[in-house]
Amino acid sequence: MIKNLFLYNSLIGEKVKFEPIASNNVGIYVCGPTVYSEVHLGNCRTFISFDVIVRYLKFLGYNVRYVRNITDAGHLENDADFGEDKISKKAKIEQLEPMEIVQKYTLDFHNVMSLFNTLPPSIEPTATGHIIEQIEMIKSIIKNGYAYEVNGSVYFDVKKYINDGYQYGKLSGRDIDELISGSRDLQGQQEKKNPSDFALWKNASKQHIMKWPSPWGTGFPGWHLECSAMGAKYLGDQIDIHGGGMDLKFPHHECEIAQGVSANNVDPVKYWMHANMLTLNGKRMSKSTGNTLLPEEIFSGENEILKKAFSPLVVRFFMLQAHYRSVLDFSSVALSASEKGFNKLMEAKKVLSNVKFVQKNINTELDSQIVNLIEACYKHMNDDFNTPQTIATLFELVSIVNTCNNANSFGEISKETFIYLQKTMNGFILDVLGLDNLDSQSNDKSAQLVELMLSIRNEAKNNKNYALSDQIRNQLNEIGITIKDGKEGTTYSIT
Template identity: 60%
Template sequence: MEQNLFVYNTLTRKKEVFTPLAAPHVGMYVCGPTVYSDAHMGNCRTYISFDLIFRYLTHLGYKVRYVRNITDAGHLEGDAGDEGEDKISKKAKLAQLEPMEIVQKYSVGFHEVMQILNTLPPSIEPTATGHIIEQIELVKEIMAKGYAYEVNGSIYFDVEKYNQTQDYGILNGRKLEDLLTNTRDLGGQDEKRGKLDFALWIKAKPEHLMQWPSPWGNGFPGWHLECSAMSNKYLGEQFDIHGGGMDLAPTHHTNEIAQNVASCGKNPAKYWVHTNMLTVNGQKMSKSLGNSFLPHELFSGNNNILSKGYSPMMVRFFMMQAHYRSTLDFGNEAMEASEKGFKRLMTAVSLLHSLKSSATSDVDIAPIIERCYAAMNDDFNSPVLIAELFEGARIINSVKDGKMKIDANNLDLLKNMMNTFVFEILGLKDEQADNDDLPKILDLIVSLRNEAKQNKDYATSDKIRDGLQKIGFQLKDSKEGTNWSKI
């Protein structure tokens, strides 16, 4: 099935055929969390989206090195990267803990949430503090090329000098003049030559909890520098995909490109991929608006936005019902509809094992499979894929009810399609049937009930049927025998 994979590239603002730099190897770097607080829903959306991309590229046969960092130092409160206090140090002072205790606590929490949402771990998960040497060396290279300068032990990137030969706003298509006009004065502005200049290395005050020796005195790295150093170390000067939330594009990713081009003359990534934001009932999700909730608050229902809690796999399914570049809106109606759809899909998949083939077939599964691949090859279009999987679910139910016939070949194709796309690529799990032995157990219970009926022990037969009904399984008797399904 020869089809090109198309990926939307923020850099060119269009979909492009995905052609890796060194196929079958693919390098993918995704900006990870700053571990000073619990993972939020925006994190979850981004990492579920890149998990889908990782899974699909792997399914296509690519050998993917997926690098997702942990920011455990250098991310200051102002997201420009060099104003305010270090987020982790501030939390450590408030809690009267070591900064690395904060890092450990929230790194463990982040990994737990990622596991609950069934995201695969990245190939490498480097930390900023583990790569201080690489960051210092990168600063030296940028300085040697004449694109950075020192002021009182801090090193700043000279944006205007860089823009004389390069396009600083290439990722967003914005001109330097516009950026300068719209830039407010930042902390340390008196030290900088230009309003857009950003810190590569920041001189530490004596009381700063996290600092390291450098050729310019004790200090700590700038936030943007970290990702450049780590992506460079593990994926090389140029790699295939760089990803993150769309909020990172204007500053963080723009500065990463500048650092890389200044040091080695190359834009680090061939394809820049960004996920869109979350909204709640049409409003942007944010703490300041009071409409945000954490993953565990969504799972438990302990929030003041939604009427009840939703399971992790339902949340994953809900997120993939929107394209990763579309806004994802949380609301009661949308969540409830998605929950019904998820249960319908999982119920259909659970029936696959009990389907019987016929000599003839009313359905041709091959075109549906082709459309599933076409959806994923169109910039990982998970909503269209899910629509095709619902068509598969409809066929399963029709065959189960005797309304359609399916031959052995098409049945094999249907089973392979549903298992491949639902579990392997979308990364969903059937939460009600997480136990692989459940179908065998239920088949055994059905056979015991059949024995009871043959022995005219109708009281036991009814007891088994009613008991299964109470825990969510329905028995259906027919001429061919008894089948079970989830309610």
């Protein structure tokens, strides 16, 4: 298959043709969560966005190695270089070992990711598991002259890096002079040559819980370093795609570029991709401001924003109806609208899977219309993973499927196109968008039971005992089973 994928490289701010460094193999690194509390829905959006990106790369036939880290050390509060370690802080609050915190919230994260039907990464490295690699990387940076040691801490020398002709601030569009002469005056900053320098290694005080030995004394690695070290270890000195939330552009990703360049003398990333924020009440979701919703609160309906519970896949679908680079605002009405659309899409997929194909006279106009729409699905995904347009195109196919189903006229499509249509609908809905059918939750016995109820209802209907038939319909409806009387008999769907 000829691949014609274009993606938006946030480093240069343009859509460019995607060409992997090593032929058909793609390495992708996505910054994972800091596991010091439950992931909120905003975090999830980023991971769902990149899940679709990984899925589509695989769908196109690329060999994908997907690395997403777990930050379990080094991520500091308030200020990147002088705050308290987030994990340690939480450990004190909850009176647990730091690694108990890490374990607890890693499990929570995995559970939520699985509910959202995201694929697990190929490798999920942790910062604490790669202290040696991080120390080695710092050594390289020092050796190359871009870092210096002060009182057991090591800082990156931004000014030297810039003076040597490298661009620091390009990714985030920051002004270099402003960065060098940054005026913030924070406690402990006097250790740095320059306020914009950032920590690669921090000396640990006696009370500090999470610390490791190093050539510069006992301490812990800086947050920006882990992604550089682990990315290089598993995906090479230059990675095809590096992704993360928009908010990580500065300083995190900017620092990663500087670290990669100064350690390995190569631009560490070929394509930078950034997913946009999820907002709530018009403001970005954020743990520190408390403007958040937890996934569990949505699935259970126990929150003040939503009127009812929503399933994880409906939330996923809702997110995919917006482009990953756009801000998306979360609201109850928007989610309800998505839920209905989601059910409509799934229902049509089911119809298409179950239909018995009998060839009739071919309607060439209809046939080519379907082929065009199928090709449009690829076209839109190839255009920087435009899921909303792809979904819109799928809905046009849904309309055709329903029309053919009503008129019993699938046979007017050529057999070849019909199979192509089935494969495309299933492929895009299940494999690319990752929307599994909720009906799979029901088991054989409950299905038999519903069939039994329907046959009793049918008998009542034939006897014009509508009181009974309507009672059965209403009561089934109350437990979430919707009855539809069609020409070909009665069907039902579970919501």
